[in-house]
Amino acid sequence: MDYVFSDKISGLKPSAIREILKFTSDPSVIPFAAGNPSAEAFPVQAIAEITNGILTENPIAALQYSVTEGYPALVDALKTLCKSRYGIGGETDELIVTSGAQQGIELSCKALCNEHDTILCENPSFIGSLNSFRSYNVNLVGVEVEEDGVNIEKLEKAMQENPNAKLLYLIPNFQNPSGITMSLAKRKAVYALAKQYGILILEDNPYGELRFEGADIPSIKSMDTEGIVIYVGSFSKVLSPGLRVGYVVAPQPIVAKITVCKQGADVHTAILPQMICERFLRTVDFDAHIAGLREIYRKKSSLMLGELDKQLAGKVSYTRPQGGLFIWCTLPEGADMMGFCKTAVQRKVAVVPGNAFTAKETDPTTSFRINFSTPSDEQIVRGVGILGALAREMF
Amino acid sequence: MDYVFSDKISGLKPSAIREILKFTSDPSVIPFAAGNPSAEAFPVQAIAEITNGILTENPIAALQYSVTEGYPALVDALKTLCKSRYGIGGETDELIVTSGAQQGIELSCKALCNEHDTILCENPSFIGSLNSFRSYNVNLVGVEVEEDGVNIEKLEKAMQENPNAKLLYLIPNFQNPSGITMSLAKRKAVYALAKQYGILILEDNPYGELRFEGADIPSIKSMDTEGIVIYVGSFSKVLSPGLRVGYVVAPQPIVAKITVCKQGADVHTAILPQMICERFLRTVDFDAHIAGLREIYRKKSSLMLGELDKQLAGKVSYTRPQGGLFIWCTLPEGADMMGFCKTAVQRKVAVVPGNAFTAKETDPTTSFRINFSTPSDEQIVRGVGILGALAREMF
Numbered sequence: 001m002d003y004v005f006s007d008k009i010s011g012l013k014p015s016a017i018r019e020i021l022k023f024t025s026d027p028s029v030i031p032f033a034a035g036n037p038s039a040e041a042f043p044v045q046a047i048a049e050i051t052n053g054i055l056t057e058n059p060i061a062a063l064q065y066s067v068t069e070g071y072p073a074l075v076d077a078l079k080t081l082c083k084s085r086y087g088i089g090g091e092t093d094e095l096i097v098t099s100g101a102q103q104g105i106e107l108s109c110k111a112l113c114n115e116h117d118t119i120l121c122e123n124p125s126f127i128g129s130l131n132s133f134r135s136y137n138v139n140l141v142g143v144e145v146e147e148d149g150v151n152i153e154k155l156e157k158a159m160q161e162n163p164n165a166k167l168l169y170l171i172p173n174f175q176n177p178s179g180i181t182m183s184l185a186k187r188k189a190v191y192a193l194a195k196q197y198g199i200l201i202l203e204d205n206p207y208g209e210l211r212f213e214g215a216d217i218p219s220i221k222s223m224d225t226e227g228i229v230i231y232v233g234s235f236s237k238v239l240s241p242g243l244r245v246g247y248v249v250a251p252q253p254i255v256a257k258i259t260v261c262k263q264g265a266d267v268h269t270a271i272l273p274q275m276i277c278e279r280f281l282r283t284v285d286f287d288a289h290i291a292g293l294r295e296i297y298r299k300k301s302s303l304m305l306g307e308l309d310k311q312l313a314g315k316v317s318y319t320r321p322q323g324g325l326f327i328w329c330t331l332p333e334g335a336d337m338m339g340f341c342k343t344a345v346q347r348k349v350a351v352v353p354g355n356a357f358t359a360k361e362t363d364p365t366t367s368f369r370i371n372f373s374t375p376s377d378e379q380i381v382r383g384v385g386i387l388g389a390l391a392r393e394m395f
Numbered sequence: 396m397d398y399v400f401s402d403k404i405s406g407l408k409p410s411a412i413r414e415i416l417k418f419t420s421d422p423s424v425i426p427f428a429a430g431n432p433s434a435e436a437f438p439v440q441a442i443a444e445i446t447n448g449i450l451t452e453n454p455i456a457a458l459q460y461s462v463t464e465g466y467p468a469l470v471d472a473l474k475t476l477c478k479s480r481y482g483i484g485g486e487t488d489e490l491i492v493t494s495g496a497q498q499g500i501e502l503s504c505k506a507l508c509n510e511h512d513t514i515l516c517e518n519p520s521f522i523g524s525l526n527s528f529r530s531y532n533v534n535l536v537g538v539e540v541e542e543d544g545v546n547i548e549k550l551e552k553a554m555q556e557n558p559n560a561k562l563l564y565l566i567p568n569f570q571n572p573s574g575i576t577m578s579l580a581k582r583k584a585v586y587a588l589a590k591q592y593g594i595l596i597l598e599d600n601p602y603g604e605l606r607f608e609g610a611d612i613p614s615i616k617s618m619d620t621e622g623i624v625i626y627v628g629s630f631s632k633v634l635s636p637g638l639r640v641g642y643v644v645a646p647q648p649i650v651a652k653i654t655v656c657k658q659g660a661d662v663h664t665a666i667l668p669q670m671i672c673e674r675f676l677r678t679v680d681f682d683a684h685i686a687g688l689r690e691i692y693r694k695k696s697s698l699m700l701g702e703l704d705k706q707l708a709g710k711v712s713y714t715r716p717q718g719g720l721f722i723w724c725t726l727p728e729g730a731d732m733m734g735f736c737k738t739a740v741q742r743k744v745a746v747v748p749g750n751a752f753t754a755k756e757t758d759p760t761t762s763f764r765i766n767f768s769t770p771s772d773e774q775i776v777r778g779v780g781i782l783g784a785l786a787r788e789m790f
Contacts, residue, residue, distance in 0.1 A: 001622050003595075003648050004561075009506045012655050035460075042458045048450040051667075055443040063437045063635035065430075099494060099639075099661040106660055110530070111404045115510075132659030135505070166399075200398075227396050240458035242666035244494075253398050260407050264527030265501055266494040270665040271637035272446075 008115060008137035024350045030383035033350035034374040035176065035325055037237055038300065041293050041373075043284070047240070050279045054272065062272045068263045070097025070247070071274035077281045078233075078247050086208075087222040088231055094255035098262065099269045101206050101234035101246035106132040107265065108202050108230050108248070109167065111257040113138050118165040120158050120199070122150050124328075124357030124367070126176045129169060129204065141165070142359030145175065147319070149182030152189045159197040167202050167230075168194055172220060174207040174324025177357045177369035181322055187220050195226055200254075206234040209290050211323035212298035227251040235277050237325070238290065243273035297325070297373060304372040304380050311388025315395050325373040328354075331366040332395055341368055343390055349383045403510060403532035419745045425778035428745035429769040430571065430720055432632055433695065436688050436768075438679070442635070445674045449667065457667045463658045465492025465642070466669035472676045473628075473642050481603075482617040483626055489650035493657065494664045496601050496629035496641035501527040502660065503597050503625050503643070504562065506652040508533050513560040515553050515594070517545050519723075519752030519760070521571045524564060524599065536560070537754025540570065542714070544577030547584045554592040562625075563589055563596050567615060568603040569719025572752045572764035576717055582615050590621055595649075601629040601641075604685050606718035607693035622646040630672050632720070633685065638668035692720070692768060699767040699775050706783025710790050720768040723749075726761040727790055736763055738785055744778045 004010075024033045054062050069075060079095050082088040089095065098104040105128075113119065115137035121130065123142025133140060143158050144151045149172065159165060170190065172182040182190070194201045203220050221231035234246040248258060262268070304327060308318055318329040329351075331337055341353045354367035375383060399405075419428045449457050464470060474490050477483040484490065493499040500523075508514065510532035516525065518537025528535060538553050539546045544567065554560060565585065567577040577585070589596045598615050616626035629641040643653060657663070699722060703713055713724040724746075726732055736748045749762035770778060 001646070003507075003646070005506055005652055006509050006512075008509075009652050009656065012652075037459070039455045039459065042455060044450070044454040044458070047458065048447070048454065051450055052443070052447055055439070055446055059439040059443065060434045060437060061637075063439070063442065063637045064432070064434070065631075065636045099665070102659070103661045111400055112398075114401050114403075117401075128659065128662065131655075135656055135659045236460075241460045241662075242456075242458045244661060244663070244665040251396070251398070257400055257404050257407075260526075261404065261530055264497070264523065264530045265660065266498045266639060267523065267636075268639070270494070270639040270668050273665050273667065 008135060011137060012131070012134055023345045028348055029345065030349045030379045030386075031374045032370040032383055033352045034371055036374045037241060038296055038373045041296055042240060043289060046280065046284055047276060050276055050283065051272070054275045054279060058275070062275055064271070066268045066271045068259050068268050070269065071271055071278060074274045074278040077278050081281065082233070082249055086219055088219060089249050090224065092227055092251055093249055094252040095247055095249050096255050096258055096262065097269050097274060098246045098248055099266055100236060100241070100244040101204060101232045102128055102132065103262070103265070104232040104246050104248040104258070105129045105202065105204060107258045107261045108232075108254070109133050109136050109138065110261050111254065112166050112200065118162040119167045119169055120155070120162065120165050121169040121359055122171065122175060123359050123363065124177050124354060124365070125169065125359070126171060126204070127356050130357070130359065133169070140359040142363065145178055145180055147180060149180060149186040150190065152186060152193070155190065156193055159193060159199060165199050168199050169202045169204065170220070171204045172217070173205055174210065174321050174326070176207070176324070177326050177352065177354070178328040179319040179321030179324055179326045180328070181217065184217050187217065188223065191220050191223050194228055201229045202232065203229055204232045206237050207324035209238050210293060210297055210325070212294045212301065213322040221249065230254060238293065239277060239280060243276060245269060245273050245277045297323070300372040300377070300380065301327070303377055304370070304384065307381055307384035311384050312391055315391040325371055327370050327372065329368055329370060333366065335366045335395065337366045337368060340390065340394060344387060347386050347390065349386045351387070403530060406532060407526070407529055418740045423743055424740065425744045425774045425781075426769045427765040427778055428747045429766055431769045432636060433691055433768045436691055437635060438684060441675065441679055442671060445671055445678065446667070449670045449674060453670070457670055459666070461663045461666045463654050463663050465664065466666055466673060469669045469673040472673050476676065477628070477644055481614055483614060484644050485619065487622055487646055488644055489647040490642055490644050491650050491653055491657065492664050492669060493641045493643055494661055495631060495636070495639040496599060496627045497523055497527065498657070498660070499627040499641050499643040499653070500524050500597065500599060502653045502656045503649070504528050504531050504533065505656050506649065507561050507595065513557040514562045514564055515550070515557065515560050516564040516754055517566065517570060518754050518758065519572050519749060519762070520564065520754070521566060521599070522751045525752070525754065528564070535754040537758065540573055540575055542575060544575060544581040545585065547581060547588070550585065551588055554588060554594060560594050563594050564599065565596060565615070566599045567612070568600055569605065569716050569721070571602070571719070572721050572747065572749070573723040574714040574716030574719055574721045575723070576612065579612050582612065583618065586615050586618050589623055596624045597627065598624055599627045601632050602719035604633050605688060605692055605720070607689045607696065608717040616644065625649060633688065634672060634675060638671060640664060640668050640672045692718070695767040695772070695775065696722070698772055699765070699779065702776055702779035706779050707786055710786040720766050722765050722767065724763050724765060728761065730761045730790065732761045732763060735785065735789060739782060742781050742785065744781045746782070
C-alpha cells in the first residue's frame with residue numbers, strides 16, 4: 001500500500017549524513033561522531049542508592065500517573081536552582097518539566113509556529129533541534145556564527161528580511177556543534193534586537209554547567225525583563241541523558257500552552273526519573289559533582305586539542321571550546337569535506353559532516369564536528385592520528 | 396506582552412470540564428473521575444528488585460543515550476509477546492517503543508494528518524487522544540457507539556461524507572469512557588469498511604489485558620492483511636503508568652515516519668523504565684500477574700455495579716463492562732447532566748461529565764463516566780450512595 005504522509009512529515013528527507021552516522025554503532029569505529037556524556041561522568045552508586053530509596057519509601061508515587069507540569073518537588077527544586085544559581089525565573093515566569101530538553105524545544109515550536117513560519121538560528125546549529133523544527137514545516141534561516149557568537153549585523157538583517165520569524169533559536173554556551181560561546185556583549189545585543197523586532201528567543205543551555213575554562217557568562221534569560229525568552233535546561237549532561245528529564249522556564253502563558261501540548265504528547269515525563277533527579281539535587285553535593293564533571297571534560301578536551309595541535313595544525317583549523325563536548329574543525333576552502341568524512345569512517349574514525357548542522361543541508365561548509373566526551377583517551381590519540389594522516393594526504 | 400500562538404494551539408480552548416476536574420486533587424473528594432490503576436495492582440517488590448538488578452549489573456546502559464526505536468531487548472520481547480499472545484505483527488510490520496501509548500497516538504496523527512484533515516472516532520472517545528488530535532488542528536467526526544461497538548451504518552456514512560478522513564481511531568476493548576467492547580462481527584465490518592474507503596485504522600488497546608468476564612476477542616490488527624492498521628499498546632495498565640512506556644505496531648513505512656517524529660519529540664523513551672519493562676516480561680510470570688490484576692478489577696467492578704444496582708437502577712442507566720476501568724452512566728433524556736456533575740462534586744464525589752469525551756464538546760449528552768479502579772471499596776460504596784441520593788432528588 002502507498003501511504004500518504006502529512007506535508008510536514010513527508011518533507012523530511014532521509015539525509016546523506018545518515019550514510020556516515022550508521023557506522024557509528026560499529027564498536028570498531030572510534031566514536032568522534034557521538035555526543036554522549038563520558039561513562040565515567042555518571043554517579044552510578046549515588047543513582048542506585050537514590051533509586052532504591054525511592055522504590056522502598058515511596059513506590060506508589062513512582063509508579064502511578066502524575067501531573068503534566070512535573071513532579072511537584074522537582075518543579076520546586078528546579079525553580080530554586082534556576083533562581084539561586086542562574087538568576088533565572090521572574091514573577092511572570094513558570095517552569096515545566098519536559099522529557100529532555102528536546103521536548104521543550106519541540107513543544108515551543110509547536111505552540112508558536114505555523115507551517116511556513118520562520119525560525120532564525122545560528123548557522124551551524126544542533127541537528128536535533130533543526131529536525132524538530134523541520135517536522136513542523138518551519139522555514140529555517142541560519143545566521144553565521146563567529147568566534148564570539150552569532151554575527152549581529154547579519155542577525156538584524158535576517159530579522160528585517162523575515163517578518164514572519166517567530167523564534168530565534170540559540171545555544172549560547174559551548175554551542176553544538178561549534179563549541180563557541182557567545183560573549184556577554186553579543187548576548188545583550190541579541191536580546192535588544194529580539195525585543196526591537198518582536199521575536200521570541202529560545203535559549204537552549206544543555207552544556208552551561210560543563211565550563212572547564214574561563215568565567216561563567218549570564219544567560220540571556222537572566223536579562224529577560226520583557227518576557228521574551230524561553231529557556232530550556234536539561235539533566236542530560238549533568239546527570240544522565242537516559243533519564244530524559246529537562247525543563248522549560250518561560251513566561252506563564254507560554255508554559256500554559258506547552259503544558260496543553262505536553263498532555264497530548266506524553267501525559268507527563270516518566271515519574272521515577274523525575275524523582276531520581278529531585279532526590280539527587282536534594283541529597284548530593286551538586287557543586288562537588290559538577291566540579292568532578294568539569295575535571296573529566298577539561299582533561300579530555302585538553303588531550304584532544306593537544307593531539308589536534310600535533311597532527312592537524314596548519315592543515316585544519318579548529319575551535320578551542322571553554323566547555324561542553326564538541327570541537328568544530330574546518331578544512332581548507334574548497335576542500336572535499338564529505339570525501340574527507342567518508343574516508344575517515346572507512347579508516348574507522350566517525351566524525352559528523354558539517355552540513356548535518358546547517359540550516360539548509362545544501363549550505364556550503366568544509367567543517368566537521370568531533371567529540372571528546374565519548375571516546376576513551378586511547379581512542380582520542382589514535383583517532384586524531386588517523387585524521388591527521390588523512391589531512392596530510394589530502395591537503 | 397501579548398503572545399501569538401500557532402493556529403493549531405490557540406484553537407485549544409480551556410474546557411468547562413476543567414472546572415470539575417480541578418477538584419479531583421482534593422483528597423476529601425471521592426475519585427470516581429480518575430483513571431488510575433489501583434495502587435494494589437503495582438508489583439512493587441518485583442519492580443524494586445528488577446530496578447536494583449539493572450542499576451547493579453548494567454548501570455551505564457540505563458543512564459546513557461539510547462536509540463530512538465527503543466531498547467533493543469524490549470523491542471524484541473514486545474515483538475514476541477505481540478506475535479505469540481495477540482497474533483499481531485506481520486512481515487511488513489515494525490514495532491517502536493513510545494513514551495506511553497499517548498505518544499504513539501500523537502505521532503500517528505502528526506505523521507499522517509495535515510491541519511483540517513478529518514479523524515473519525517467513536518463518540519464518545521478518550522479525551523487524551525481527542526485533545527492530541529485537536530492540537531494538530533484536525534477535524535474530529537464522532538460516530539455513535541452502541542452496546543456492541545460503533546454503529547456500522549453511521550460509520551460508513553461518515554466515511555462517505557468525509558473523503559479527507561485519514562484515520563479511524565478506535566478503542567475496541569472496554570472503551571474509555573463507555574466500557575463497551577466491540578463485537579467480532581463489528582471488528583470485521585470496520586476493517587472491511589476502512590479497506591474499502593482507504594482509511595487507516597488507529598487501534599488503541601490499553602485495557603485489553605484487563606478482561607475479567609467473557610472471552611477475548613481478536614484485535615483488528617490481528618486481521619490486518621492489507622497493512623492498514625496502526626496498533627498502540629501500553630504498559631500503563633498492566634505494569635505502571637508512571638513509567639510511560641507504550642509501543643506501536645504498524646506497517647514499516649509508518650513506523651519509519653513515527654521514528655523520525657519521535658527523534659525530534661524526545662530522542663528516545665527513558666531507558667531505565669524500558670529496561671524495567673523488559674526485565675519484568677523476562678523474569679516474572681506474566682500470566683499469573685495478569686490473572687491477579689483481573690481479580691482486583693473483577694472485584695472492584697462487581698462491587699460498584701452492585702451498588703449502582705441498589706442505588707441508581709431505574710433512575711440512571713449504565714454499562715456493564717467486561718474489563719477495563721470505567722462505567723458509563725446515562726441520566727434520563729433532557730436531564731441537566733452538568734448540573735448533576737457539579738452538585739456531585741460539591742457533595743465530594745468527582746465524576747467526569749460526558750461532554751469531555753464527545754468529538755465536539757457541544758455534542759448533547761446526558762452521560763458521565765465513573766471509575767472503579769482508583770477509589771477504595773469504602774469510597775465506592777459511599778460515593779455511589781451519594782450519587783444515588785442525588786439522582787433520587789433530581790429525577
